Amino acid sequence: EDQVTQSPEALRLQEGESSSLNCSYTVSGLRGLFWYRQDPGKGPEFLFTLYSAGEEKEKERLKATLTKKESFLHITAPKPEDSATYLCAVQALGNAGNMLTFGGGTRLMVKP
Amino acid sequence: DSGVTQTPKHLITATGQRVTLRCSPRSGDLSVYWYQQSLDQGLQFLIQYYNGEERAKGNILERFSAQQFPDLHSELNLSSLELGDSALYFCASTSVRGEAFFGQGTRLTVV
Numbered sequence: 001e002d003q004v005t006q007s008p009e010a011l012r013l014q015e016g017e018s019s020s021l022n023c024s025y026t027v028s029g030l031r032g033l034f035w036y037r038q039d040p041g042k043g044p045e046f047l048f049t050l051y052s053a054g055e056e057k058e059k060e061r062l063k064a065t066l067t068k069k070e071s072f073l074h075i076t077a078p079k080p081e082d083s084a085t086y087l088c089a090v091q092a093l094g095n096a097g098n099m100l101t102f103g104g105g106t107r108l109m110v111k112p
Numbered sequence: 113d114s115g116v117t118q119t120p121k122h123l124i125t126a127t128g129q130r131v132t133l134r135c136s137p138r139s140g141d142l143s144v145y146w147y148q149q150s151l152d153q154g155l156q157f158l159i160q161y162y163n164g165e166e167r168a169k170g171n172i173l174e175r176f177s178a179q180q181f182p183d184l185h186s187e188l189n190l191s192s193l194e195l196g197d198s199a200l201y202f203c204a205s206t207s208v209r210g211e212a213f214f215g216q217g218t219r220l221t222v223v
Binding site: 031032034036041042043044045046049087089091095096097098099100101102103104105 | 114116118143145154155156157160162167168170200202206209210211212213214215216217219
């Protein structure tokens with residue numbers, strides 16, 4: 001069974017204080033690992049897809065990296081508007097429906 | 113805006129009742145996925161349709177059913193509602209690369 005575990009559950013940062021969010025996964029074969037941002041009461045917003053170990057993707061203050069067992073979302077010099085819940089999800093090979101298995105998320109709070 | 117449209121945004125109903133949630137996927141996307149998000153369970157996959165046919169099932173209760181119509185919009189039917197069915201219900205459609213784009217969700221409250 002595919003499993004995704006995210007840590008920490010919650011993270012408080014001061015504006016400008018860089019940090020990383022962790023996503024550990026167990027999957028029979030990885031088709032893709034996805035990062036989403038979710039604001040309260042809203043739908044998840046797509047950020048990145050990573051397909052193979054060693055791959056990195058960047059977008060503004062966010063950088064996602066992937067190894068064979070985990071992914072990190074690095075946040076550089078965060079701003080208050082980066083406050084949100086960040087979700088990690090995996091898509092398994094051989095999965096007829098290509099559905100996503102999500103982790104529990106990391107709730108990020110950035111204080112000015 | 114993801115391009116995925118869900119209605120209604122909010123729904124309040126009594127236990128034992130039946131409701132229908134509606135989703136229109138992004139233009140050109142053939143797949144529709146339904147997910148449930150509750151405080152204690154996180155985002156859970158319910159069911160997927162592809163071009164009108166059921167493709168995959170997840171943790172969907174027998175009281176729940178879905179269908180996808182020829183115009184590709186989908187409906188999720190929830191019946192004999194219980195308090196524990198209160199949750200956010202999301203619909204998503206996927207690009208050819210497998211990236212899922214989510215709608216804004218329907219917040220269901222069962223009282």
